[in-house]
Amino acid sequence: MKLFGINLPAMSSLILWGLLWEVVGQAELTFFVPPLSEVVRTLVTIIGTPSFLSALGETAYAFGMGVFFSILIGVPTGILMGRSRLLDELLLPWVNVFLSAPLTALVPVLMVLFGFGMKSIIITTALFAIWIIILNARTGVRQINRSLVEMARSFGASPLEAFFKVYLWAALPEILGGIRIGIIRAVKGVIIGQLLISIAGFGALFELYSTNFMMAHFWAVLLVLFALAFSISEFLAYLERKVAYYAAVR
Amino acid sequence: MSQIEAFKHAQPVPDDIAVSTRNICKTYGSVEALKDMTLEFPRGQLTSLLGPSGCGKTTLLKIIAGLLPPTSGEVTVNGKPVTGPGPDRAFVFQDFALLPWASVLRNVAFGLELRGVARSEREDIAARYIREVGLGGFEQAYPHELSGGMRQRVGLARALSVDAQVLLMDEPFSAVDEQTRRKFQEDLLSLVQNENKTFIFVTHSIEEAVYVSDQIAILLPRPSRVSEIIRPTGFRQKSADSIRRDPEYLDIVDDIWASLRSYVE
Ligand SMILES: Nc1ncnc2c1ncn2[C@@H]1O[C@H](COP(=O)(O)OP(=O)(O)O)[C@@H](O)[C@H]1O
Numbered sequence: 001m002k003l004f005g006i007n008l009p010a011m012s013s014l015i016l017w018g019l020l021w022e023v024v025g026q027a028e029l030t031f032f033v034p035p036l037s038e039v040v041r042t043l044v045t046i047i048g049t050p051s052f053l054s055a056l057g058e059t060a061y062a063f064g065m066g067v068f069f070s071i072l073i074g075v076p077t078g079i080l081m082g083r084s085r086l087l088d089e090l091l092l093p094w095v096n097v098f099l100s101a102p103l104t105a106l107v108p109v110l111m112v113l114f115g116f117g118m119k120s121i122i123i124t125t126a127l128f129a130i131w132i133i134i135l136n137a138r139t140g141v142r143q144i145n146r147s148l149v150e151m152a153r154s155f156g157a158s159p160l161e162a163f164f165k166v167y168l169w170a171a172l173p174e175i176l177g178g179i180r181i182g183i184i185r186a187v188k189g190v191i192i193g194q195l196l197i198s199i200a201g202f203g204a205l206f207e208l209y210s211t212n213f214m215m216a217h218f219w220a221v222l223l224v225l226f227a228l229a230f231s232i233s234e235f236l237a238y239l240e241r242k243v244a245y246y247a248a249v250r
Numbered sequence: 251m252s253q254i255e256a257f258k259h260a261q262p263v264p265d266d267i268a269v270s271t272r273n274i275c276k277t278y279g280s281v282e283a284l285k286d287m288t289l290e291f292p293r294g295q296l297t298s299l300l301g302p303s304g305c306g307k308t309t310l311l312k313i314i315a316g317l318l319p320p321t322s323g324e325v326t327v328n329g330k331p332v333t334g335p336g337p338d339r340a341f342v343f344q345d346f347a348l349l350p351w352a353s354v355l356r357n358v359a360f361g362l363e364l365r366g367v368a369r370s371e372r373e374d375i376a377a378r379y380i381r382e383v384g385l386g387g388f389e390q391a392y393p394h395e396l397s398g399g400m401r402q403r404v405g406l407a408r409a410l411s412v413d414a415q416v417l418l419m420d421e422p423f424s425a426v427d428e429q430t431r432r433k434f435q436e437d438l439l440s441l442v443q444n445e446n447k448t449f450i451f452v453t454h455s456i457e458e459a460v461y462v463s464d465q466i467a468i469l470l471p472r473p474s475r476v477s478e479i480i481r482p483t484g485f486r487q488k489s490a491d492s493i494r495r496d497p498e499y500l501d502i503v504d505d506i507w508a509s510l511r512s513y514v515e
């Protein structure tokens with residue numbers, strides 16, 4: 001971005017929004033928005049506390065497992081859908097339905113099926129992430145150059161070799177894009193899971209702080225969550241850029 | 251004297267046939283791409299499939315490669331019927347079909363990698379063919395860093411390094427510029443001479459076909475069939491650069507054009 005001919009560093013608009021937050025907070029317009037400076041001060045005090053760290057660990061575990069399974073299942077499913085007409089016809093309607101469905105409404109069903117523990121939270125997380133991962137892997141595979149597929153076959157690639165040595169790599173730019181969006185959705189999934197299924201992790205903190213009107217604490221945890229989600233997504237965007245050079249020449 | 255003349259124009263048909271297609275038919279839905287295609291490809295020689303685009307050249311080549319099943323008919327390689335891709339054939343693709351995420355070395359070695367050759371061995375072989383096609387020094391480069399002509403050399407080196415007896419080339423030079431193309435054609439001539447392989451070469455360029463071929467099969471569209479087989483023999487022994495001025499070369503180019511022009515609006 002450029003302002004008065006000066007190049008501003010990336011995301012400098014955040015400074016503006018931070019200032020606005022501070023002003024609104026200082027004006028005491030609503031108890032719901034304490035000043036940013038107070039939020040940051042609270043953040044510093046709670047970030048090392050055992051309750052915060054255990055919440056972070058619990059959330060990170062559920063999030064990590066959910067994302068892990070959604071990638072492990074989602075990427076191969078998407079690739080197979082892109083390669084097999086039959087599988088595509090069978091699964092695509094479901095993928096599209098779940099992609100746009102209000103998944104939160106399904107959480108009670110998951111609780112009945114899988115109980116009130118970590119398992120349900122992980123499944124909720126995976127359920128939020130997996131559909132876009134499938135869909136993107138499928139898109140990536142479908143636009144692989146036909147002659148690349150024929151090349152692998154003509155040199156005698158087995159289906160498994162073709163999968164691991166050609167399809168996976170050729171679709172990598174789209175697959176990474178899907179994982180990036182999936183991870184952002186998984187953040188949503190894990191918090192919803194921890195709020196609705198069992199009050200655990202960051203969900204428990206949100207619950208605790210909001211019912212006790214500890215708004216500075218509430219915003220501090222939210223800031224941490226945003227920062228984590230943002231860093232992971234930026235890291236994936238960086239990986240995506242690393243493979244972008246061949247996205248155009250496949 | 252007339253006897254000598256007759257002898258000179260006699261076109262010996264070699265009896266050592268590497269690949270033959272018998273009564274190949276191929277329909278795509280309602281499109282009849284190939285109809286009753288019967289052709290023989292002599293061992294150690296280069297046969298061109300020449301014809302206007304859409305006449306089924308690629309289709310025939312892919313059927314020989316085992317990438318496409320024919321609707322009916324049979325392909326045999328060394329007398330054995332083709333049921334799928336096999337190590338006796340290697341394909342050179344019109345659009346190169348290189349792995350963009352792999353170096354030149356890995357690309358060239360990829361055919362061997364799929365055949366389970368150990369890494370050090372396949373990289374040795376690949377490095378040799380990379381030098382042979384004139385890409386020495388580019389082993390660690392990536393395809394997007396190379397020009398079109400260099401990419402096709404990578405594709406060629408990959409096909410050569412699996413040491414298949416039959417090389418199938420689908421308009422391999424159509425995506426490279428004219429100067430590079432001429433160099434390629436000259437290199438192809440020496441390749442045919444030095445490697446004891448059977449080349450099946452698809453092109454839509456009359457000059458290119460006459461320049462590089464031992465035998466030219468002229469295909470006509472709708473329904474696709476072989477209209478003529480031409481064996482340019484007189485100038486094969488000449489040096490690469492004098493062929494293009496040879497009267498027989500020029501005559502054959504004219505003849506082919508005369509028989510094809512009615513199909514080109
Ligand atoms: N996958 C396909 N589906 C339907 N029609 C095809 C397909 N591939 C080729 N054709 C048709 O078959 C005919 C021959 O194609 P092709 O073998 O590619 O010709 P050429 O290589 O000589 O240009 C064309 O009319 C083309 O439209």
Ligand SMILES: [Mg+2]
Pocket residue numbers: 307308309421
């Ligand atoms: Mg073609």
